[in-house]
Amino acid sequence: MKYALWFAIFVLEGTSVGLAARTATPLLVGARVRANCLLRAPLGLDFGVYNPATQRNTPLDAAGNVLSIQCTKGSPGVSVALDNGESYANSHRNLHDGDNDIVAYEIFTGADHATVWNMTQTVAYVPTSGQPASIAMYGRILPAQTAPHPGRYADTLLAMVNF
């Protein structure tokens, strides 16, 4: 039994037992940190109350840090696009009440309301820290449109972060 134990140890340790030999072998270890992004829109954008009787000739604006984005630090070429929503017509996005009534609106990339935010005119994002950041959306109820019926209107856009 005693000899069997020593034999087993010898087999497990291989030829190094008792030889005091050492071999240095270069070991190449590498890893790639892949770009990744998370996108959330927990609150959406509420335009509030619109009174066509008094407001239809002036735009009704609403803005907010609607999107929360978090990307791997240094991810290149990150951009956020918006689709045209559920009721796009007449070259505009539209809020709808479920009863064929619509209210035209748009989402812009900046507070100057100069550039419509869509699939081709996107918003670039540079993740310098890897921490969550907010991206603002600038919405506008377009002026001089046919007055809608009173009620609750809604639309859903798809926001896409490409990286």
Add this chain to the structure above:
Amino acid sequence: MREVVAGAFLAIAAMTVATSPAVAKTVTVPVHLTLTVANSCTIVTPPTVAGSSGAPSIALGSVIPDCLGQGVSAALYVERASLKEGSYIATIDF
């Protein structure tokens, strides 16, 4: 020998990961937008006096109730017998 084999395996694995092409990705999230359209009316044109003699009632002028942007004309009449100089207030119930 075991170290050499393991090292070669890791080197191959590392090279395989490093040379894999980057793939463009898209993450999508819905964004909800809401608006409440108020039920409201307002008088956009003040009545103006435009009386006509001889009629049983005198039209003081047109009142335009602008309800939800839909301008609707409505005339404001006062019985001739009760007409007095002064201000008359037009109201809209909705």
